[in-house]
Amino acid sequence: MASxxxxxxxxxxxxxxxxxxxxxxxxxxxxxxxxxxWGFFFTPDDFRQGATVKIVFLHVPxxxxxxxxxxxxxxxxxxxxxxxxxxxxxxxxxxxxxGLIMTLIGLITxxxxxxxxxxxxxAWDPRLTSFLILFLFYLGxxxxxxxxxxxxxxxxLTAVLCLVGTVFAVLxxxxxxxxxxxxxxxxxxxxxxxxxxxxxxxxxxxxxxxGFGLIFLALVLAGTRTEIRARRMKALVARERMA
Amino acid sequence: MIALLTRDLRLALRxxxxxxxxxAFFLILAVLVPLGVGPETQTLARIAPGILWVGALxxxxxxxxxxxxxxxxxxxxxxxxxxxxxxxxxxSIKALAHWITTGLPLVLVSPVLGLLLFLPGESYGWLIVxxxxxxxxxxxxxxxxxxxxxxLKRGGLLLSLLVLPMYVPTLVFGAEVVSRGAQGLSIGxxxxxxxxxxxxxxxxxxxxxxxxLRINLR
Numbered sequence: 174m175a176s177x178x179x180x181x182x183x184x185x186x187x188x189x190x191x192x193x194x195x196x197x198x199x200x201x202x203x204x205x206x207x208x209x210x211w212g213f214f215f216t217p218d219d220f221r222q223g224a225t226v227k228i229v230f231l232h233v234p235x236x237x238x239x240x241x242x243x244x245x246x247x248x249x250x251x252x253x254x255x256x257x258x259x260x261x262x263x264x265x266x267x268x269x270x271x272g273l274i275m276t277l278i279g280l281i282t283x284x285x286x287x288x289x290x291x292x293x294x295x296a297w298d299p300r301l302t303s304f305l306i307l308f309l310f311y312l313g314x315x316x317x318x319x320x321x322x323x324x325x326x327x328x329x330l331t332a333v334l335c336l337v338g339t340v341f342a343v344l345x346x347x348x349x350x351x352x353x354x355x356x357x358x359x360x361x362x363x364x365x366x367x368x369x370x371x372x373x374x375x376x377x378x379x380x381x382x383x384g385f386g387l388i389f390l391a392l393v394l395a396g397t398r399t400e401i402r403a404r405r406m407k408a409l410v411a412r413e414r415m416a
Numbered sequence: 417m418i419a420l421l422t423r424d425l426r427l428a429l430r431x432x433x434x435x436x437x438x439x440a441f442f443l444i445l446a447v448l449v450p451l452g453v454g455p456e457t458q459t460l461a462r463i464a465p466g467i468l469w470v471g472a473l474x475x476x477x478x479x480x481x482x483x484x485x486x487x488x489x490x491x492x493x494x495x496x497x498x499x500x501x502x503x504x505x506x507x508s509i510k511a512l513a514h515w516i517t518t519g520l521p522l523v524l525v526s527p528v529l530g531l532l533l534f535l536p537g538e539s540y541g542w543l544i545v546x547x548x549x550x551x552x553x554x555x556x557x558x559x560x561x562x563x564x565x566x567x568l569k570r571g572g573l574l575l576s577l578l579v580l581p582m583y584v585p586t587l588v589f590g591a592e593v594v595s596r597g598a599q600g601l602s603i604g605x606x607x608x609x610x611x612x613x614x615x616x617x618x619x620x621x622x623x624x625x626x627x628x629l630r631i632n633l634r
Contacts, residue, residue, distance in 0.1 A: 309581040316577050320568050329631040330564055334578065337560065337624050341582040344613065348588040351609070 181258035183401050194394045201387035208234075208381025216373055228286045230378055234385035236279035239307065242272030242389060246314075247339050250332035259404075260397065262328035265335065266318055267396025271389055273311040280304055303346040310338050324404070417501055417509055424513035427486075438475035438518045439525060445471040446529040457534045464533035465543070465594035471529070472522050472547060472590075473554065473583050477576055479518050480558040483510050484566040484629070493566075497633050503626040511552075511559040511622070519551030535598065542597030546610060550590040553614040556621050557582050563625040567632045585613055 180186045212230030219226040249265035252258055283301065284294045295301065317334055321327035449467050450460055487493040496506050526547055527540050535543065561579035565571030589610040596603045 306581055306584055309577075313574075313578045313581060316574050317564065320565075320571075320574050326567075326631055326634065330628055333624055333628050333631075334564060337621070338582070341557075341585065344585040345581070345588075348585040348609075351606070352588045352592060 178256075178258070181256070181260050183260055183404075186260050187398065187401060190394050190398055194391060194398065197387055197394060198391040201384060201391045204380060204387055205384030208377050208379075208384045212374075212377035212381055216377060222290060225286055225289055226374070228282050229374070230381045232279060232282040232286065233378060234382040235275045235282065236304070237382060238385045238389050239272055239275040239279050239304070241386075242268050242275060243307065243310075243335075243339070243342070245393075246272065246335050250335040253328055254332050254336075259328075260401070262332065263400040263404075264393055264397045265332070266328075267393045267400060268389075269311060269315050269318070271392045271396070273308070273315065275385075275389070276304060276308045276311060280308065299346070299349040299352070302349040302352075303342075306345045306349070307342055310342050314338065417505055420496070420501070420506065420509050421513055424510060425516060428482075428513065428517040436521075438478050439521050441478055442471050442475040442522055442525065442529065445474065446532050450533065461534040461536055461598070464530060464535040465539065465598060466591045467533060468526055468529060468535070468543060469547075469550075469587055469591040469594070472519075472526070472551065473580075473587055475522055476518055476551065476554040476558060477579060479514065480562045480579065481565070481572050481575055483514055483559055483562040485562075485571075488566050493629075494633060497630065503629060504622045507559060507563065507622045507625040507629065508556075508618075511555045511618075511625075514559065515552050515555035519547075519555055523547040523551060535594075538600060539594050539597035542603055542607075543594050546590045546593040546607065549607065549611050549614055550586050553586045553610075553617045554583060556614075556617045556625075557586075560621050560625045560628070563629045563632065566629065586610065589613065 180189065209230055213227050216227065218224050246265045246268050249261045249268070253262040253265065280301075283304075287296065288294050314331060314334060317331050318327055321330060446467070449463075453459060453463070484493060487496065497503055499506070523544060526543055530540055530543055558579055561575050561582070564578060565575045568574065589606045592606040593603045593610060596606065
């Protein structure tokens with residue numbers, strides 16, 4: 174019976190991703206291109222927002238992956254702390270920069286859309302605020318990884334930071350909701366995605382969300398492979414020195 | 417444990433330590449803001465709760481790296497880790513000492529600074545209450561950050577990057593209590609949430625801090 178824990182073995186992981194990574198990468202390119210081209214060129218303009226509505230095909234998938242990347246890091250950190258599988262810690266490390274960039278894409282596309290629609294690049298809306306805070310958490314996580322030399326200590330400390338950070342990120346999200354409603358009128362700036370959307374938009378949006386998920390998977394696999402190779406190189410150099 | 421507390425307090429008060437530094441910083445901030453924003457009473461009164469809370473946050477941050485750094489350098493942290501007292505308790509005591517030397521003085525001088533910033537009269541009580549309830553969380557969260565970065569050469573900047581995002585909920589609810597108090601609204605909800613964050617942080621975070629401290633001492 175094959176179990177997922179088999180892939181905790183770096184050798185097995187490398188062998189599987191040898192063929193899996195190109196497949197996922199290719200699928201990511203095809204699906205994302207399909208979703209974006211479909212979304213940008215083959216959907217009608219919205220009767221009120223015009224063509225600006227089409228940025229949703231970048232914005233929503235990026236925002237979704239920004240959150241999912243953190244959740245994936247949380248799970249990987251837990252696996253590392255509990256079962257001490259190195260591949261898991263390296264996958265968490267590889268996911269962080271991707272999540273950071275996804276958060277950035279979400280924020281930038283949101284600003285680009287908000288300028289013509291709300292008349293402002295930025296508003297202290299709860300969603301926007303909590304995304305900015307998520308961005309800061311990603312920065313802190315990456316900075317901690319970068320600051321520590323010993324790989325195992327780094328993995329341990331960042332894993333604990335990820336766990337504690339998750340609690341505070343969630344708290345901040347609800348604090349932001351509370352804060353904005355407390356100070357300003359409940360501005361309905363955020364349009365809930367997907368709820369009242371026509372299928373003409375929904376279908377390409379789902380395709381592009383799938384594409385972004387595949388991009389994330391491909392990048393994380395590639396990043397993890399790089400980390401594993403870097404570890405092997407370090408081990409080889411150390412062995413050379415010993416001999 | 418009490419010996420450890422008195423030792424930490426004595427070190428902070430005597431050895432040219434961080435005591436007073438945070439307070440001075442808090443004062444300077446309260447002087448600089450009107451200079452930057454302009455002396456209009458209305459404007460200052462409106463932003464005073466936020467400024468005071470942000471100031472308290474930053475003043476707390478200043479002395480965080482001292483919590484473990486000195487003990488780590490001279491090796492007494494290793495002794496504490498092997499002492500019969502559990503490391504979780506040591507961490508809590510360290511946080512308590514930090515709060516007594518940084519958080520409590522901030523609470524005590526905050527009304528004076530509120531005066532400088534024309535804080536509306538009704539909210540002085542809430543300012544003190546919210547700081548009293550909220551600053552322990554700042555110390556405990558900060559202790560976690562200090563434990564994370566204890567072994568690093570240039571941990572100071574990294575420490576602020578790690579700790580400040582975690583201060584967001586405390587800041588939001590703390591400042592909310594004061595500004596609601598200033599407007600004469602009910603402050604029950606934010607105060608309860610603020611107290612909840614403090615209670616949760618005080619109860620749970622020492623375990624995480626002790627865990628990362630053990631990793632760092634490995």
